[in-house]
Amino acid sequence: MSASGKIVIALDGMGGDNAPAMVVAGADIARQRYPDATFLLFGDEARLRPMVDKTRWLKTACEIVAAADVVTNDDKPSAALRKRRSSSMGMAIDAVAEGKADCVVSAGNTGALLATATVGLRMLPGVRRPALCSFLPTVRGETAMLDLGANMQCDANNLVEFAVMGSVFAKSVLGIDAPTVGLLNVGAEEGKGNETLRDAAAMLRVEDSPVAFHGFVEGNDIGAGVVDVVVTDGFTGNVALKTIEGTAKLYTGFVRQAFKTSTLAKVGYVLASSAWKKLGQRADPRRYNGGVFLGLNGVCVKSHGGTDALGFANALGVAVDLVKYHFSDKVVEELNRLRQALGEVPAAAAGGVAGAG
Amino acid sequence: MSASGKIVIALDGMGGDNAPAMVVAGADIARQRYPDATFLLFGDEARLRPMVDKTRWLKTACEIVAAADVVTNDDKPSAALRKRRSSSMGMAIDAVAEGKADCVVSAGNTGALLATATVGLRMLPGVRRPALCSFLPTVRGETAMLDLGANMQCDANNLVEFAVMGSVFAKSVLGIDAPTVGLLNVGAEEGKGNETLRDAAAMLRVEDSPVAFHGFVEGNDIGAGVVDVVVTDGFTGNVALKTIEGTAKLYTGFVRQAFKTSTLAKVGYVLASSAWKKLGQRADPRRYNGGVFLGLNGVCVKSHGGTDALGFANALGVAVDLVKYHFSDKVVEELNRLRQALGEVPAAAAGGVAGAG
Incomplete structure (x- = not known):
């Protein structure tokens, strides 16, 4: 983000079931919402140009960059990595790595995006593993949850880093001042679960932690909105997320x-049609369409592959929030504070507490 | 179960938030439903006697056995084990161990019940770990799921045994002839998840397996009813179960x-009141009130602690189904068939295929 507040968004023009039309239409909505945003749109120029020319807001704020290759939904991460320099996804990521854009948004293949972004952007200093984070509707409002599938196994340090990243995510995207963070477990009592969870909880309970740690939470606490951020490993998080989707559909x-x-x-159903509409809006999956790979040295947002223009615009909104909030800097800062609190690094490393003047 | 079809049910008269009144009332409903059932009711005789005397169906089919101690919800498993010989829970379990009853049902402390039943009944031959199993509403009907919390970590052998037990459970309680079984994972593709899951899947794919193995399923497949039995470790199962509860409440x-x-x-809401009632019945948690500890050498059903008489009667119905279906014998038999298919035991061990005549 430049000092003037301008934001440059790199777009994978070819990623997503309804790309590129959905990407262009979504960026058009986003440009109306965020007049400070400009776009680098990567993909098939012959297809993109006429679409962009027809938009109302986007056409004056969008540079199309030709990309010869496309990462398909069937591509393995290794295949995506091989065409990293020529695909719309890889080139959009590289634009962030090279400082030409502030963030990248793609509705393409999740595994390919994670692999390419991890190689292209590398990790934030102090973060060992990236995590997929999103937010979900709850009784109280919204709750962020991570990891939703990037890491099948996590150690205590991974979970602690996820807690810090989730907390900063909730501050930037959900606008919560001091978000409470819970570790997903099979019970709220201290001795529950496994050693990894108990070790992570002990670290998060340290005095002067930057994370408002609530303790352990259970599956039913997600929907109840007991905490603002739910932290778990990628296996459990992925199962929980999809279980929520399946149960919502069932009910x-x-x-x-x-x-x-x-x-x-x-007759009652017809009379209540406005109620159905309100319900649909509240539980609309497009509102919750911004999975973010946290922990990378650059903002990378994964939009749902099957989304429409509105959903894609919402994913762009998440990216804008993270850039405006200086998400990456805040994560590095809070991780450093936590490591100081844990006695892992001396206080001076955080930026000269003693003898700095 | 005697040759005449009579079933003796051992009841923990003091377990559950609304015990003993709820236990007595639930048994009364069950006795009306299953006239072949008789009851051994363990607990405080002075309190139980007048309650039983006032029942319509139960009073002629119930023997009260005095138990001096009660396992409370706060008791650790170790404390419950210490009063095993004197508590209503422990004595009810022992009645099954000693062959005086066909099954035991308790609405008491889950951890205490698991520990006491595991010590009192021991494991079924060939089963390494007990699993908590229940069934859930789905788009298609009902699906059984295990383990729901007995084992925080499971190896491939545990999961395979759970698959066999869940399959036999679905046959006996859900009345499904050849239940399909899925392993809960983060994707349906073969390479997904971790090594434990891939190893278990390989074992379940063996030719001549007694289990109709579907493959991997995802969280959203639970509510969609993609398989009749969902198998997972106790940590993931517990999180998924509670996530379903929380999401159902949210929606x-x-x-x-x-x-x-x-x-x-x-106005629409009022006009649709009959619809609400039907919905309530379909999703009524009392219908799904029969968690069973599978893998023990004896049928042990855990009713929800906060249930009412109707819910408790349904848990008794699950116990009756398992006894009538000869659940334990079938599990031993199918496990043996699977081990033969895997080449772990010779075919003769199953009961003389070659040279038996």
Whole structure:
């Protein structure tokens, strides 16, 4: 982000089931919402140019950069890495690595994006593993959850770093001042779960921690919104996320079926149509369409592959929030504070507490 | 179960938030449903006697056995084990161990019940670890899931044994002839997840396996009813189960709120009251109130601690189904068939295929 507040967003023009039309239309919505944003759009120039020319807001704020290759949904991460220098995804990531853009957004292949972004952007200083983070609707509002699938196994240090990153994410994207963070476990009591979880909890309970650690939370606490950030390993997080999706679908189906069981119920269904609409908006998956790979040295947002222009615009909004909040700097700063609190680094390393003047 | 089809059920009269009244009332409902069942009711005789005397069906089919101690919800498993010979829970389990009863049902402390039942009943031959199993509503009907929290870490052999036990459970309790079994993972593709899952899948794919193995399933496949049995470790299963509960509560709340947003919607809500009732019945947690510890040498059913008489009666129904289906014998038999298919035991061990005549 330049001093003037301008943000440059690198876009994978060819990623996503409905690309490139969805990408262009989504960027158009985002440009209207964020007039300070400009776009580097990577992909098939012959297809992109006429689409961009037809947009209302985007056309004056978008530079198209030709990319010869496309990463497909079937590409293995290794295949995506091989065409890193020529694909729309890889070139968009490199634009961030080279300082030409502030963030990259792609609706393409998740595994390919994670691998390419990890190689292209590298890790933030002090972070060992990237984590996929998103936010979900709860009774109280919204809760961020990570890791949603980047790491099948995590040690205590990984979980602690995720806690710091999730906390800064909630501050930047959800606008929460001192987000509470919970570790997902099978019970709230201290002795529950496994050693990794207990070790991570002990580290997060340290005095002067920058993380407002709540303790252990259980699966039902996610939807109840007991904490602002839920931290877990990528296996459990992926299962929990998809279980939430499946259960939401099941119960929505139950409600629909129930309203077909009698004529009165059908009339009630029609009378309540505004209520259905409100419900649909509240639980609209497009509102929750911004998975972010946290921990990389650069902002990288993964939009859902099947999303539409509105969903893609929301993912762009997440990227803008992270850039404006200086997400990466804040994570490095808070991790450093935590390591000081844990006695792992001397206080001076944080920027001259003693004898700096 | 005697040759005449009579079933003797041992009841922990003092376990559960609403015990003993709920236990007695639940057994009364069960006795009406299963006239072949008789009951051994363990607990405080002075409190139980007048309650049983007032029942309609139970009073002629129930023997009260005095137990001096009660396992409380705060008791650690070690404390429960110490009073095993004198507590209503421990004595009910011992009745099964001694062959005086066919099964035991308790709404008491889960950890205490698992520990006491494992010590009192021991493991089924060929089973290494017990698993907590229950069934859940899905789009297609019902799906069994295990382990829901008995084992925080599982190896491939544990998961394979859970698959066999879950399959037999679905046959006996859900009445499904050849239940399909899925291993919970982060993706359906063969290479997904961790080594434990891939090893377990390889074993379950063996030719002549008694398990109809579907492959890997994801979190959203649970509610979609993609398989009849979902197998996972106790950590993931517990998180998934509670996540389902939390999400169901969240979406039910969303629907209720949505119907309060306008007068028309409120009228619609009232008109649709029969629909709400049907929905409530379908998703009624009391219908899904039968967690079972599978793998023990004896049927042990854990009812939800906060359940009412109807929920407790349903848990008794699960116990009756398992006894009538000869659950334990079938598990030993199918495990043996699987081990033969895997070449771990010779075919003769299953009961004389070659040269037996």
